[in-house]
Amino acid sequence: MLRGVLRGDRKAFETLVGRYQSKVYRLAMxxxxxxxxxxxxxxxxFLKVYQNLAEFEGKSAFSSWLYRIxxxxxxxxxxxxxxxxxxxxxxxxxxxxxxxxxxxxxxxxRPDEQLHTAEALAIIEKAVxxxxxxxxxxxxxxxxxxxxxxxxxxxxxxxxxxxxxxxHRARLILRQRLDDFYRQVFG
Amino acid sequence: MNxxxxxxxxxxxxxGELPGAKVEQIDAHLHQCEHCQRFLxxxxxxxxxxxxxxxxDLSPEASRHLWQILERKLEH
Ligand SMILES: [Zn+2]
Numbered sequence: 393m394l395r396g397v398l399r400g401d402r403k404a405f406e407t408l409v410g411r412y413q414s415k416v417y418r419l420a421m422x423x424x425x426x427x428x429x430x431x432x433x434x435x436x437x438f439l440k441v442y443q444n445l446a447e448f449e450g451k452s453a454f455s456s457w458l459y460r461i462x463x464x465x466x467x468x469x470x471x472x473x474x475x476x477x478x479x480x481x482x483x484x485x486x487x488x489x490x491x492x493x494x495x496x497x498x499x500x501x502r503p504d505e506q507l508h509t510a511e512a513l514a515i516i517e518k519a520v521x522x523x524x525x526x527x528x529x530x531x532x533x534x535x536x537x538x539x540x541x542x543x544x545x546x547x548x549x550x551x552x553x554x555x556x557x558x559x560h561r562a563r564l565i566l567r568q569r570l571d572d573f574y575r576q577v578f579g
Numbered sequence: 580m581n582x583x584x585x586x587x588x589x590x591x592x593x594x595g596e597l598p599g600a601k602v603e604q605i606d607a608h609l610h611q612c613e614h615c616q617r618f619l620x621x622x623x624x625x626x627x628x629x630x631x632x633x634x635x636d637l638s639p640e641a642s643r644h645l646w647q648i649l650e651r652k653l654e655h
Contacts, residue, residue: 402653406646413645414636422633431641435648442653509628516625517632535626536633541594560590567625 394454398445409438412455415537416462422532423466424473425521433469437462452546459537459547463529470525508577512570519569527562534559580604585615589622 396404416437420430440461448457520528526548533544534555541555548555585608591597592605609615637645 402650405649405653409646409649410642413642417637417641418633418635421635431645434637434645435652438645438649439652442649512628513632516628520629520632531629532633535629556590563590563622563625563629564586566629567622570625570628571621 394445394448397442405442408441412458413438415455416458418536419459419462419529419532420466420469422520422536423463423525423528424469425517426473429469429473433462433465436465440465453543456543456547459533463547467525508574511577512573515569515573516566519566523562523565527558527565530555530558531562535563580608582608582612582615582618585609585612586618589619593623 393404393407397408413434416434417430420433420437421427424430424433437458441458444461448454520531523531529548530544530550533539533547534541539547541552541559544550544555545552550558585592585605588597588601588605592602597605609619
């Protein structure tokens with residue numbers, strides 16, 4: 393397929409776009425939280441892929457190369473969008489400080505929990521928005537797209553311990569936000 | 580192994596990345612600690628819920644639209 397695209401085979405390119413469009417879209421949505429931005433990112437990413445495919449050397453997996461392009465394009469979009477609050481790693485430290493290990497609400501075993509799933513999803517979406525991009529991208533690549541720690545490290549240029557630590561911290565922050573929510577709901 | 584240790588290693592525990600001895604220690608702790616059982620369940624649930632926030636594929640219309648735009652740009 394890649395060779396076909398390199399030869400200028402339009403059909404091969406269409407196949408490639410079809411195969412990866414939803415993955416790129418999810419990543420872009422997860423980072424920008426904006427459907428229009430995500431669609432613009434999609435267009436830019438696949439144009440870049442088409443124009444730069446000759447530079448892909450096959451040292452890494454094609455999907456890793458594609459994700460790097462998708463991440464950079466998403467970061468650029470975030471930067472050009474005015475008014476976007478960039479969340480710093482210090483903010484994460486602050487968010488983590490609020491996490492208690494002792495007295496969490498019993499939200500995972502509530503029988504009526506189902507009723508609150510829609511609200512929980514809204515809470516988690518808001519919490520994800522507040523995470524720094526470096527944490528969101530790790531979460532998406534690991535928990536949504538199912539890459540291994542090593543693959544995520546390669547895509548993001550991070551060590552495996554750094555990937556694991558960001559993943560765990562990001563999940564703990566989201567868990568805590570949900571815990572706050574369930575405690576409010578159930579008292 | 581105390582509760583804090585369990586929480587610290589939860590991601591590696593779930594991903595099967597810990598040596599057998601460590602897994603046994605965590606299992607033993609979980610067996611007798613309701614707090615950590617709940618924490619583990621809520622940690623798992625968080626991952627599930629997060630997946631659901633981004634489980635949509637690109638719609639067929641958006642997909643067609645994308646291809647139209649790409650084809651047009653490739654002409655130039
Ligand atoms: Zn415990």
